[in-house]
Amino acid sequence: MNPTGYPQGHALLIGVANYQQISSLPAAILNDVNDVAATLSSPHYCAYPPANVVTLLDTNATRAAVLKGLEELAARAGPDDTACVFFSGHGGIVGSPGNEESVLVTVDSDLADIENTSISSNELAVALAQIKAKRLLVFIDACHAGGAAISKRLIDGKGHELKSGYTQDVLAKLAVGSGRALMASCRADEVSAVFPSARNSVFTTALLAGLRGAADKSSSGFIKVFDLFNYVSEEVPKLIPADQHPIFKADNLEVNFAIALSQGGKKSPHSPETTPMVQKEVPWSVLEKILVELYPFGPRDQEVWSRAGGDLSRLQLHPTGQAAWHAALRTLKQGGGGRNINFGSLLSTAKEDFANHPQLAMLKIP
Incomplete structure (x- = not known):
């Protein structure tokens, strides 16, 4: 194993801001993906091999391409590896009240035929289950509209409008399995916010700081899953008080496993703290x-x-x-x-x- 890198790290990062038939999202969505990719692959931060970090942005994030990307991630990430999946874009809620289902909205999704042109939670859960890595962390930044900040909502200008976001039940379903965890940008009834002119969404602003070393408060040399969520969940409400609270889902998570190296601001081995x-x-x-x-x-x-x-x-x-x-x-x-x-x-x-x-x-x- 390369002592200066994290060769077992693999990631698929998906971001859609400019939809073909649905309301657009701020450019910060694309910045989110590019900045997380750069942080994961940087030898100064998380030290994933750049070849292991795959991004799908806008026109490249079709339904077929996303499913293929997940399939390729499953093929290259072995049992002893760590895998991260990051999605920033629209999520949609379909079905009748009491029988609601969530879908991941890709760049080519059509609100008039959303169930056949998006990725259902069942499809996504099956694709995630194919990933054999013992450590899998899924990030979803796709939640309800509303509030004063720039927010995410689904309209197409043709009279179609869809409730946006991911239901709690679906988020829990996506986290099923040993060593699997999911982090979502906010609660189901909240907004995943992007402030005007901001480079990143509120959630990803905190996530990036955590990955760059702020979540490694003990200077262990690793970014660990519980530490990362604790950091993000504390920082997001500071950026947008009382309006957004990230959530964490895990079905069978035994330990605070490492997901990346922590090279940013790392203490000296002879630091008095260690x-x-x-x-x-x-x-x-x-x-x-x-x-x-x-x-x-x-x-x-x-x-x-x-x-x-x-x-x-x-x-x-x-x-x-x-x-x-x-x-x-x-x-x-x-x-x-x-x-x-x-x-x-x-x-x-x-x-x-x-x-x-x-x-x-x-x-x-x-």
Whole structure:
């Protein structure tokens, strides 16, 4: 693994501002996608390989192209990878009251035939389920109209108008699965706002700051899913008080998994904020905390235990990655876990994978 990058990171970013048959959205929508793409692929921020970050903007974001993009993401993102899907544009609510369904509105959608020219929540859920990455984070910035800010609404100038946004039930459905999470820009009855002349939407303004390092308050060297949402959910209401509150959905999320490197504003490995913890704590307990963070699915994650010389058959199965690591290290301290594994080999393997992690870099063989 490249110690200066995050090669396991993959992303598909979709933005539509200039619809063919539906009301347009501010240019900030396209800036959102371009800026998130630049941040993810920047070696100074998230360090995804640029080839792994795919964008579909305006005319390139047709129904067929978006579905193909999701299919290609599923093909290239393996089980040990991290995948992000970002959509900024119109979302529409179809169906009768009490039986409402949400659709993702692509550049070629037609309000007169919306159910056949958009991507239904079922189609989107099936496409997301095909992505085998153990860590999948979906961002949706497509919500209801209203309020004083520039907002998102669906009209076509031909007398057709559609309630915009995504229902709570649909957002929950899109987050189903182990290691899957979804972050939406606002509640179902709120506006996802873009202020006049602003470069980015309110939601993406906070998201970009979080990805550029503000969400990594502990200077861990990683942007982690819970930390990112906590940051965004605190910052958005500051930008537009009482009017917009991001929401988070997860079905079976065990740990605060990393989604990217945090290269922006990273503290020195010898920072006084990080050094005392390693000096005061026993190396085994420090290593356990770090391994839970870096390999949240346990010793089988990225085959780290086997690569360090261990024998997975000597370990017991546990329901969470954190429990699996605690039991595995306890076994290792007692001399078990495999003939060729020890503290040093496990530490060395982790350092090979994540050589830029400040606390890991300071750990030494006791």
